[in-house]
Amino acid sequence: MNMGELLICLALGLPLFAAAVIYAVGRMPDVRETLTLVTCIGLAVVAISIFVRVGQGQPPELMVAQPVPGLSIAFRAEPLGALFAVMASVLWGVNSLFSIGYMRGRREANQTRFYMCFAIAMFGVMGIALAANLFTLFVFYEVLTFATYPLVTHAGTPAARRGGRIYLMTLVGASVLLLLPGIIGVQAVAGSTSFVSGGLLAGRVDAVVGSVLLLLLVFGAAKAALMPLHGWLPAAMVAPAPVSALLHAVAVVKAGVFTVLKVSAYTFGPDLITSLPAATWILWVGAATIVIASLVALTKDDIKARLAWSTVGQLAYITSAAMLPMASGLVAGGLHMVFHAVAKIALFMCAGAIYVATGASRVSEMGGLGRRMPWVFTAFLVAGLGIVGLPPMAAMWSKLLMMTAAFEGGHWVFAAALVASSLLAMVYLLPIAFRALFPPMGDAPARDFVRPGGAPSASVIAVCAAAAGCVALFFAADALANYLAPIRAVTIMEGAP
């Protein structure tokens, strides 16, 4: 076994191993949580190693099984996947730190199941990130769905179960009815589902078949929450805050847009995508989703619901960007995937920290709280700016790139939607922080802490780290863009076998 294979084995094996051990030592919370953190760090190291090796031009590969000819479980790292793996594993670490504070602070039940499912979900994410073909990606996509279902219904209340049912039915329904037939269609057309640089289907399909497959695959990846398949995301907000933070800012939703990006880059290829009418339709749907979701976010008083709707809009950025590969759409989409993840996880963790400390879950209840929780609300402000995309926040670059790509492709409507949504984001996010930090005169006095000592320090540290990440990435954007460049560099047929 060479180094690359070992790395992939570790990337997949560590979370699974962690899940098993967490189950075994479930009765000892300290051991369990130490172990979670150690695994997070280990996984992050592994992911970064893979990232580096991809950058050096030695992408790790691993072939696991071939149940029937033409259908294999295989892994192969490439820039987009490596970036996704690093992002997910690092944010898992941050989030675990936060969870420990949150779950202990709330004295939640079934914590062992919680951490175990979390680890299995990471196993799914790593599989998605490193998958070498659509079939493998699909397998882990489903692992992720089922591993997160118990997390969504964690509370066990009827409301949680109802939310969980919507979550499961939408995701599974879309993947069985749309994604799977799409994948089988690809297999039927191309005889394989491998991700090929330049596009597997390039030169093999006409506009009609290509459009049908593209629609099946993009809408089938319902985790990307493109309207009208977005309903599960607000419904899944019944989950505890750490779950929302990791899964609905990072793992689950990003798995969806990651699938779209991979499909765009490696199944269709930039040239084929541009020629398909369906790509333009998806752009329109994306633009509509962006605007509608931002408007809905404005009306939500529950902070997690507001964040969820904001996510729906932001995900549509990435899906749409993947349809714009004329110039730098794919790179912009990849970057935004990371930048949005960092900012959104920070926001969700802020919401969680506020909830633990004060029991407040509505925007209207947060006036003046900034005085009591300055760190948390400062982080909220920074992360909010990160979503809006103002300098010095990383998301500025990705939005800029998207704009350029949209203009290049002549998609004025999409560009307009981007601008409108950024403005709306300012309106629905920033006032929360302002009213908390700088309450206007005459406001009702701020709520008291329901937990002595306010937010657990582990949670606050995690929140601040994530917010700092938004700023730090601003300076790393150029390097990341260069790193991602190869995914669009290969053009016209070169990669097709």
Added chain:
Amino acid sequence: MSGPTIDANFALNIALLLMLVAIAFAVVRTRSLLAAILMMSVYSLASAAWLMVADAADVAFTEAVVGAGASTVILLGAILLARGEAERVNWKLMIAPGALAVVVGAVLIYAAGGLPNYGDPASPANSHVGRAYLEQTYGDIGAPNVVTAVLASYRGFDTLGETVVIFAACIGVALMLGFGPRATLAPPTEIPNDQHVVLRVVAKLLIPLIALFALYVQFHGDLGAGGGFQAGVIMAVAIILHALVFGLRATMAAVPVRLARTVAALGVVVYAGVGVVCIINGGGFLDYDYLFSPRIEAMIPANLLGDPSHEHHWGQHFGILFIEIGVLLTVSATIVTMFYGFAGRTLETIEAERRG
């Protein structure tokens, strides 16, 4: 059948078929279960007669002993457990089955148009395999009765399967009805004994004769109509007659329930065992030519029976004999088991079983 003349055979056919139709309608119409059972018995007898007219002696024989004889006895035993009258059925419930019957009948009539003429020597059934049987049986098997040769040797595997079906029925009935408390069979105890003297005397005479006839049918199968199936039923009838006249307890003492089940299994073992012996002696399953090992075969004079030019006739002859014994055992034991299953059960014993 040439021309418009109606010969006696044709008239007989028509008469019997009309009779069958009439009885079938009567069975459906009547609500008395006893009448229905008796009429079904008559139906079987009439169809046996009709099969006889059609020159299918073996089938007619089977129909007579099984349809008219054994199944009537068993059904009569069964209605002791039910009320004598069937409930009136709402005509709406009969629409779907009636429609199904009409459709099936229509398809059958439609298909009959495509069948070759009855008795046509050029028809596929008479020209292909059927003809080969007629021509080759004597050389292959050495048995005069082609029907027996086909059933027991050419298609002996089917007959094994049918024996197993009967064994399966035995197991099924035993599982369903073979356990639980019994009342002794009523008639002999209820009525003073002296009134049954005639019955007893006649039965004592008849039972050995019936058993003897069974054995005749058994061993005569090679030559004429008959064989293990028919003989098995007749043998079982002898035992059932004993039970009817002398009481279930006496019969169960002579032929215990467990013995009957064991014998049923044993019959299949005998049949399949013959096949396995053939394998052990180097042949295929049920290849009677290999029934005897060469050493034993050498001891038998080649010209003892049948065509001396065929060296394996003894194997075929004994093979058929042995498997027919297997059939006899299974069939007779199964029918006795079925009879035991119903006999001696009353509504009270069933109730007791439910509670226990």
Added chain:
Amino acid sequence: MIVLETLYVATPALTAQAPILAIVIPLLGACAAAMAPSARAAWMISVAAAVFGAWMALAVAGEAMREGVLVYVLGGFDPPMGIALRIDAMGALMGLLIGSVGTLAAVFSGHSLVAEVRPEKHTLFQAGFLLCQAGLTGLVFTGDAFNAFVFLEVSSIGTYALVAVGERRDRRALPAAFNYLIMGTVGATFYVIGVGFLYAATGTLNMVDMAARLATLDQSMAVQAGFAFILAGLGVKAAMFPLHGWLPGAYAGGPSLISVLLAATATKAAIYLMVRFMFEVFPQGAAFGEAFLTWVLAPLAATGAIVCSLQAVFARELRRMIAFSSVAQVGFIFLGVSLANADGLSASLFYMVAHGLMKATMFMALGALALSIGARRLDDFAGVAREAPWTAVAFAIGAASLVGTPLTMGFLAKWGLIEAAIASGKVWIAVVIAAGSVLTVIYVGRMIEAMFFRPPLPGAPRAKEAPIGVLAPLLVLAGLSIWFGFDASLIEQLSQAGAARLFEVRP
């Protein structure tokens, strides 16, 4: 075929007799079990006979793959005079399924019967069980149309009573068994009427000979009627919509052991025989041919798949849900068959095996739970995963395979079916399969949610983990669904070879 060869070791003499021994040994075992002195002895006989039968089925599979078609002449008379067993890859695959599930079920029966069947009935019950296994094996191995009828009856007659014995657990087993008896007998009668017509038209009962003679015949009315009767008769046995009325009651009411065997093998064997008649005996285009497949079989199968999935969604009792699901899955299998090409048939064969394994797993898991709780309604199973985790996990694996979760055999099965449908240009079939799968997700989701995520009902009897004698076969079955999800080359090769041979396309 590496797997087969490593698994199977036997002397050449034994191998030569393997086809018949796979049938006769369970048969003799049944006789021995009926005569056995005690329940325990009967159980040991049952296990031994089933293991031997499975071993022989393995030998047959190896030989069939090597030689293409394995012919075993019975009684020393070559067909069409005599009867011959005739096993190709397809029959070998079915034989393997019956042998392996039968073996595991036999092991499982040791504990299961104690809980569900009165002790004095055990010996006879084991005998009936072995007869059923012998009959099914004979049914898939034989090359003779009438012999197939005989084995159809061998496997059915005993089964009727075995289902009725389930009355100890559920009184409704009695009417269910009666229903099954009536419909099964009508089906068998139809089949034999059909064979009679074909005999009248061809003068032979051997399937190969029949096919050769039918190819030269005009399609007479008798042949058409024969085809219709045979398909209708087998359709009842295969629980083809709308002839499936007997199935839910029989599966739900019968003792667990019988549900395992029936669900895994009985309908599959009938489907197998239908396929033989449709594509081997009747040359393509004969007796309704393509029109029948496109305008009768496919629409009925699709309706069955959807309607019965919906019935499963709305059923209240767990066993009935699984039983309705079985009818729906039969619809999927027939959809693949209706494509009338090697890809579709191969996918259907694969699906049959996958479905047999997953349903056997689920029913066996329920049987394991029935050792401690007599629950019927889905709600009564709430929270059993806490008391009986291994059993519940095995059930979940079977259920996951049923849904078509990736990395289980069920996924590959669905994948194959959908791909075959798309490749044949029949997208609507792919859509039906996908829609049916979504319904499957719904009812399986209900089961899993109740078992794993709901707290037990207060005051309900507590489930207990089953003893090792039950867990071992159960986990092996569940493991097979997983194993074949990773490496299905064995099943894939057999089903492809079998399908290819019928359509005369060399792989």
